[in-house]
Amino acid sequence: MDRVTLLLWLSGALFSLGLLGVIVRRNALVMLMCMELMLNGVNLSLVTFSQQRGDAAGAVLVFLVFVVATAEIALAIPIVLLLVRFKRSMDIDRYSDLKG
Amino acid sequence: MPLLLPHTLALIALLPLFGFLLNGFFATALGGHRANERVASIVGCAFPIAAFALTIKAFLDLQAGGFTPIVEPLYRWALIGSSSFEIAFYFDRLSAIMTLVVTGVGSVIHIYSTGYMHADKSYGRFFAHLNLFLFFMLLLVLGRSLLVLFVGWEGVGLASYLLIGFWFDDLTNAKAGRKAFITNRIGDAGFLLGMFLLYRAFGTLDMDTINGAFLTGSEVAMIVPASLVGLLLFIGATGKSAQIPLYVWLPDAMAGPTPVSALIHAATMVTAGVYLTARMSGIYMMAPEASQVMAVVGVLTAFFAATVALVQTDIKKVLAYSTVSQLGFMFLALGVGAYGVAIFHVVTHAFFKACLFLGAGSVIHALGGEQDIRKMGGLRTKIPVTFWTFAIATAAIAGIPGLAGFFSKDEILWYAFASAKGGAPWLWGMAALTALMTAFYMFRLLWLTFMGASRMSHEVEHHVHESPISMTGVLMLLALLSAGGGYIAIPHFLEAQIPLPPIVESLEHYEHTLLIVSIVLAFAGLGLAVFMYGGPPSRAEAIKQGSLPVHRLLSGKYFVDELYDRAIVKPLVWFSDVVLLRGSDKLLDGSLNGLASLAQRSAGMLGRMQTGSLHLYALLVMVGIVGALLWSWRHV
Amino acid sequence: MLVVREPMRVALALITTMVMLGGIYGLLGVHFIAAFQVLIYVGAVMVFMVYVIMLLEVREAPGNTRYSRFLVPGVTAFAALVGVLGISVYRSNAEILAVPGAPAFSVTQFSKAFLSQYWLEFELTSVFLVAAIVAALAVIKVSRRAHG
Numbered sequence: 001m002d003r004v005t006l007l008l009w010l011s012g013a014l015f016s017l018g019l020l021g022v023i024v025r026r027n028a029l030v031m032l033m034c035m036e037l038m039l040n041g042v043n044l045s046l047v048t049f050s051q052q053r054g055d056a057a058g059a060v061l062v063f064l065v066f067v068v069a070t071a072e073i074a075l076a077i078p079i080v081l082l083l084v085r086f087k088r089s090m091d092i093d094r095y096s097d098l099k100g
Numbered sequence: 101m102p103l104l105l106p107h108t109l110a111l112i113a114l115l116p117l118f119g120f121l122l123n124g125f126f127a128t129a130l131g132g133h134r135a136n137e138r139v140a141s142i143v144g145c146a147f148p149i150a151a152f153a154l155t156i157k158a159f160l161d162l163q164a165g166g167f168t169p170i171v172e173p174l175y176r177w178a179l180i181g182s183s184s185f186e187i188a189f190y191f192d193r194l195s196a197i198m199t200l201v202v203t204g205v206g207s208v209i210h211i212y213s214t215g216y217m218h219a220d221k222s223y224g225r226f227f228a229h230l231n232l233f234l235f236f237m238l239l240l241v242l243g244r245s246l247l248v249l250f251v252g253w254e255g256v257g258l259a260s261y262l263l264i265g266f267w268f269d270d271l272t273n274a275k276a277g278r279k280a281f282i283t284n285r286i287g288d289a290g291f292l293l294g295m296f297l298l299y300r301a302f303g304t305l306d307m308d309t310i311n312g313a314f315l316t317g318s319e320v321a322m323i324v325p326a327s328l329v330g331l332l333l334f335i336g337a338t339g340k341s342a343q344i345p346l347y348v349w350l351p352d353a354m355a356g357p358t359p360v361s362a363l364i365h366a367a368t369m370v371t372a373g374v375y376l377t378a379r380m381s382g383i384y385m386m387a388p389e390a391s392q393v394m395a396v397v398g399v400l401t402a403f404f405a406a407t408v409a410l411v412q413t414d415i416k417k418v419l420a421y422s423t424v425s426q427l428g429f430m431f432l433a434l435g436v437g438a439y440g441v442a443i444f445h446v447v448t449h450a451f452f453k454a455c456l457f458l459g460a461g462s463v464i465h466a467l468g469g470e471q472d473i474r475k476m477g478g479l480r481t482k483i484p485v486t487f488w489t490f491a492i493a494t495a496a497i498a499g500i501p502g503l504a505g506f507f508s509k510d511e512i513l514w515y516a517f518a519s520a521k522g523g524a525p526w527l528w529g530m531a532a533l534t535a536l537m538t539a540f541y542m543f544r545l546l547w548l549t550f551m552g553a554s555r556m557s558h559e560v561e562h563h564v565h566e567s568p569i570s571m572t573g574v575l576m577l578l579a580l581l582s583a584g585g586g587y588i589a590i591p592h593f594l595e596a597q598i599p600l601p602p603i604v605e606s607l608e609h610y611e612h613t614l615l616i617v618s619i620v621l622a623f624a625g626l627g628l629a630v631f632m633y634g635g636p637p638s639r640a641e642a643i644k645q646g647s648l649p650v651h652r653l654l655s656g657k658y659f660v661d662e663l664y665d666r667a668i669v670k671p672l673v674w675f676s677d678v679v680l681l682r683g684s685d686k687l688l689d690g691s692l693n694g695l696a697s698l699a700q701r702s703a704g705m706l707g708r709m710q711t712g713s714l715h716l717y718a719l720l721v722m723v724g725i726v727g728a729l730l731w732s733w734r735h736v
Numbered sequence: 737m738l739v740v741r742e743p744m745r746v747a748l749a750l751i752t753t754m755v756m757l758g759g760i761y762g763l764l765g766v767h768f769i770a771a772f773q774v775l776i777y778v779g780a781v782m783v784f785m786v787y788v789i790m791l792l793e794v795r796e797a798p799g800n801t802r803y804s805r806f807l808v809p810g811v812t813a814f815a816a817l818v819g820v821l822g823i824s825v826y827r828s829n830a831e832i833l834a835v836p837g838a839p840a841f842s843v844t845q846f847s848k849a850f851l852s853q854y855w856l857e858f859e860l861t862s863v864f865l866v867a868a869i870v871a872a873l874a875v876i877k878v879s880r881r882a883h884g
Contacts, residue, residue, distance in 0.1 A: 005825060007760075012821035014753075016814055019725075021738050022718040023810035024803045029743050029789055031714070033750050036781065037737070040757055043773070051764050056849035060857055062769055063850070066776045067861045071868035073781045077788050078875040084792055085879075092714050093804065715804040722813045729820045 007048045014041030026091050028080050032073070039069050108161070109172045109189035112154045112199065113238040119147035119231035127224025137223050141214040144227030148210050148234055152203035159196050167193060167596065169308065171244065183303065190244035190308060193597050197443060197590060198241040198375055201450050205367045206234050208574045212458055213359040215570035216465060226266065226357070233259035237368050241375060246295050246305040249376065253291070253340065256369045257284045263364065264356040273355040280349035287339015287346050294332030297324065307379055314382030330383050330390030334397075337373025342424050343401045343431060348661055350424055354416040358461030361416060366423050366457050367450035374430045374446050378439040381598050385437070385521075392522055395435025399516070399530045402428025404658065406537040410544075411644075411654045414471050415460045418545050422497070423453060425534060432531060433512045437521035437601030440591035441511045448496070448504040451585045455493035455578035462486040462567040462575060463549060467560050473545065478554030482564045485572045487550045489579035494546045496582040498539035499622040504586035509535060510618050511591065515600075517614060518607040528614070532621060539625020547633040743789045751782050768843050 014037060021034030043062050050058025127140040162170060169192035178185045191199075210230060217226050236255025243249040258281070265277030295305065301324040302310055313320055337343070342350040353365050364370070377384060377394070384391050402425045409421035426449050433442035464471055466483050480487045496503040499510070513535065517528035554561060566572065591600060632640045644651050653659075709720075737749040754777050761770035804810075850858055 008825045009822060012825065013818065016722075016817045016821065017738065019718065019722050019817070020810055020814040023715050023722065023813075024738065024807050026804050027743055029785065029792070030746050033743075033746055033785060034737070036750060036777075036785075037753065040754060040777070044757060044760065047761055047764060047766055047769060051766065056846050057854070059766065059769060059846050060850055060854045063772070064857055064861060066772055067864055070776060070781060071864055073784055074868050075871050075875070077784060078872060078879070081788065081792070082875065082879055713804075715806045715810075719806050719810055719813060722810070722817055726813060726816045726820050729817075729824060733824070 004048060004052055008045060011041045011045035011048065014038070014044065017041075026093065028083070028092055031092060032076055032080065036069065036073070039065060107172065107174070108154055108158050109170070109191055109242050110174050112151045112158065112203070113189070113235060113242055115147045115151045115154070116231040116234035116238065119143055120228050120235060123224050123228035123231065128222070128228060137218070140224040140227050144231060145207065145210045145214065147231060148203060148207040151234070151238070152200075152207050155196075155199045155203045158191055159200065162191055162193075162196055173244075177247075185247055185305070186245065187248055188244040188306075189242045189248075191242065192308075193594055194375075194378060194443065195241055197447060197594070198371075199238065201447055202234070202237050202241060202368050205450050205454055205578075206237075206363060208577060209359050209363045209367075209454065209458070212362075212461075212571050212574040213357075215568045216359055216461055217357065218568075222266070226263075229259055229262045229266070230359075230363070233263065233364060233369075237372075240372055244306055244308065246298065246307055246310075249307070250288075250291065250295065253336075253372060254288070256364070256372065257281055257288075257340070260284075260353070260364050260369055263360040264353045266356055266360065270355075276349075276352040276355040280353050283346050283349040284339045287336045290332045290334075290339075291336025294329045294336065297329050297332070311380060311382040314386055326383050326387035327389040330380075330387040331393060333376060333380060333383070334373075334390060334394055337376055337431075338397070341370050341373030341427050341431070343373075343397050343428065344404070347401065347405070347424050348664060351417055351420045351657070354414070354420050358416070358457055358464060361420070362454045362457035362461070365420065366453035370423065370427055371430070371446045371450070374427070374434065374442055377431075377434045378443055378598060381439045384434070384439075388522065391435050391437065393435070395432050395516075395522055395527060398428045398431030398433075398435055399527050399534070400428070401425070402432065402534045403530050403537075406534045406541065408654055408657050409541045410537060411651055413474055415463065415473050415476075415545065415549060416457075416471060418473075418541060419453070419456055419460060422456075422538065422542065425538060426453070426497070429509065429512050429531065429534070432516055432527065436515050436519040436523045436527070438512065438515035438519060438591075439598045440594035440600055441508065441515055443594060444590040445508040445512060447588070447590055448508040448582070448585050451578055452493040452496040452503075452505055452582035455489055455575060455582050456497065458571070458575055458578065459486050459490035459493065462571055463490075465567050465571070466564050467556065468563055470556070470560055473548045475555055475557070475560075476549045477552045477556065478550070479564065480550045483566045485566060486575065489572075489575040490550070491546060492579040493582045494542045498542050498625055499535055499618060500626075501619050501622070502583075502586075504582050504584070506618075506622070507586035510615060513618055514611060514614055518603045518610065519601045520604045521601045523604065523607075532617065535618065536621045536625050539622045540628050543626050543629030544633055547629055551634065744786075747782065747786050747789055750785075751778055754778050754782065768846065 018034045018036075018038030018041060021037065022031050025031055025034065043065055046058045046062050046065070050056070050062070122143050123140055127143070158170070169190060171188060171190055173186055173188040176184055176186045210227070213226065213230065217223055220226065233256060236252045236259055238252070240249050240252025240256060243252060261277045261281040263277075264280055265274040268274045268277075298310055299305055301320055302313065304310070314326070339346040350365060350370070354361055384394075405421045405425035405428060409418050409425065412418045412421060426445070430442045430445050430449075433439075433445060462483065463476070463479065463486060466479070466486070467476065470476065492503070496505040499506045513528060513531055515523060516531050517523050517525060556564075567575075632643065656662075709716075737746050737753070740746050740749065755774060758770045758773040758778075761767075761773055
């Protein structure tokens with residue numbers, strides 16, 4: 001089994017686990033962290049491909065993903081803070097005001 | 101004498117149209133009753149009389165020109181591809197006769213109407229419609245191409261509808277008008293098909309061109325199935341000229357005012373079919389089968405209508421069936437090739453039938469609306485002018501020698517017997533029987549209406565008065581024409597244009613025999629009528645009781661209307677209602693509603709996905725990714 | 737990470753994962769990306785998360801499970817996804833790395849590419865970060881107004 005395949009499997013597993021976490025966990029913060037896990041999985045696959053082809057485009061994309069993740073966290077956490085303050089709970093299932 | 105007005109023929113047709121517009125705008129309710137009766141009658145009568153004067157002038161021009169046909173193109177109506185359709189007028193011997201009759205009889209009936217329709221609430225509308233009718237009828241007889249004729253054909257149908265249903269407050273009248281129009285339209289389908297065939301063969305619809313091609317035997321004419329075209333045109337004539345099977349509208353048309361019955365349903369419109377056939381005589385000369393059909397249908401119509409007229413009790417219905425019967429005579433003449441004789445009968449029939457109808461109108465006017473002849477009688481002394489004119493016209497139609505009807509009817513009978521183009525003894529036999537019946541029922545009518553003891557109710561009898569001079573003057577004029585009109589030798593006048601058919605040689609010597617038979621039949625009819633109705637009423641009653649089933653059949657007009665109703669009208673109405681109306685309703689509404697409810701239900705189902713739960717959304721994302729990857733296996 | 741109850745422990749697990757990933761990047765030869773991974777992800781993002789977790793002392797109601805009601809369907813879909821991904825990767829032709837361990841490209845190469853060929857993405861990052869700052873300020877304003 002060669003290295004690239006293994007790394008790609010690992011990346012796929014990380015991504016799937018992150019998505020599963022978003023589905024099954026109730027806590028809002030834990031869901032956020034699972035989303036970070038997904039992003040990491042994607043990063044790994046990008047780096048792998050970049051290394052494989054010797055192309056700098058992949059590394060550039062990785063850089064952009066870093067920036068996006070940072071910005072996303074910078075915004076998501078205040079939102080969660082406000083939500084928690086208003087709903088008095090961190091259970092995602094309570095945040096279904098956008099129903100219908 | 102050269103033509104001073106280059107558009108004489110167009111003017112003849114257009115003058116009544118102006119009358120229609122003027123009266124229509126200013127003398128009807130639409131125009132606000134601005135004009136009173138006198139203005140409406142002056143406008144209404146002046147234009148037809150002017151048209152008559154112009155017709156005389158045109159006739160003199162024609163005569164001066166040696167009777168070469170006058171052609172007057174007006175303008176090009178349509179240019180479709182390479183075929184052009186023009187409006188043009190055509191004046192030859194045949195058109196001259198017809199136009200003189202239409203404008204002449206038309207004008208006098210207009211004058212009569214000023215008296216008859218006096219104090220009617222829609223006086224102005226009546227004259228407007230009557231003028232409109234004249235306009236279309238003149239288009240019909242003056243048109244050069246079949247297209248213009250057809251416009252006139254349809255237009256007179258429209259005018260007839262408007263005038264039959266003139267007093268439309270009564271639903272029966274409106275229904276009669278509708279029946280007339282629809283029955284005519286059925287015939288027109290045949291007419292149109294005939295026109296299509298002719299146009300495809302000749303590339304033009306000009307009647308003189310087509311007729312000429314048939315007469316000279318050009319190659320194009322040989323290809324056209326003449327019998328088929330002849331039959332199709334005859335179907336149109338059946339509708340307009342009230343032959344079997346489309347005659348059923350004419351008796352119902354008596355719901356209209358009596359001048360309308362006189363003008364449209366006796367003198368002019370119903371003869372349009374005869375005119376058409378005479379004009380297209382070239383086709384019929386090449387089509388022995390169609391001519392045979394025409395002759396048979398004509399004589400059958402004449403016979404059956406006469407039998408029904410024997411027992412009718414409404415004065416106008418007797419005259420209506422008599423008209424159908426006389427039209428049958430005309431088609432019999434056309435069918436055996438005697439086109440000129442048929443036109444002769446058109447002219448004499450116009451005179452005496454118009455006189456009869458107007459006389460009936462005078463009687464109705466005198467009796468204040470009564471039309472049942474069982475409630476009349478003894479009017480001879482009370483309204484003498486009406487009586488004498490009616491009597492002269494009755495003698496004319498019965499074929500009393502010397503008067504107009506005798507000459508024309510006798511010629512028809514002679515040609516029915518001896519024409520080499522389809523004459524047969526049985527045709528003559530039926531026609532002769534019909535002539536006998538005609539004489540009988542007309543004298544019956546005369547006796548029951550005018551002679552004998554009065555059977556009127558007292559108030560009616562008290563108010564009986566002679567009609568005003570506008571009505572009686574016209575009656576006298578028409579009676580004069582009925583008496584003397586037979587001496588105008590129209591068949592020979594037309595012979596230069598439309599030849600008379602040759603006589604079978606072996607039968608030539610029967611001519612005088614048949615003449616005497618006709619005279620005998622006329623007097624026999626008179627005698628029978630006097631016998632039955634001149635004596636005590638019990639005699640007629642006894643004969644009626646003796647033949648009650650036959651009497652019932654005839655009174656019910658052979659129940660033709662009921663047959664049509666059950667066989668044709670009811671299924672059509674059912675079809676329209678159930679299949680077309682309700683079926684299409686359900687189809688259209690159902691499909692639209694179905695679409696709407698489908699959209700609603702699918703939206704409802706999709707809406708249930710928006711639960712607001714992020715977990716569900718993420719799950720759906722995962723499922724979506726799996727699906728996308730699976731799809732990519734297959735297609736990438 | 738998915739089965740641990742307290743958020744704090746989840747955060748720590750995530751930090752461990754990220755550091756390990758940084759190690760993998762280093763082994764792959766992309767040292768600067770490994771440095772960035774630890775610097776940005778662990779040093780900024782996870783620190784922020786940990787701050788927030790400590791800030792929100794959540795007292796969950798007793799008996800409240802960790803899992804949403806989509807556990808079973810979630811796991812099923814997860815298994816399907818893993819299977820599909822694995823089979824996709826297995827089927828594709830993945831080449832062997834050219835030289836194991838040797839850096840395929842250096843920082844110089846990367847920087848040159850970043851600033852010349854992919855300069856647009858470079859500028860976009862700055863725009864993106866400014867947008868993030870503005871949005872964060874807006875959120876603060878909202879929360880301030882909500883509190884009078």
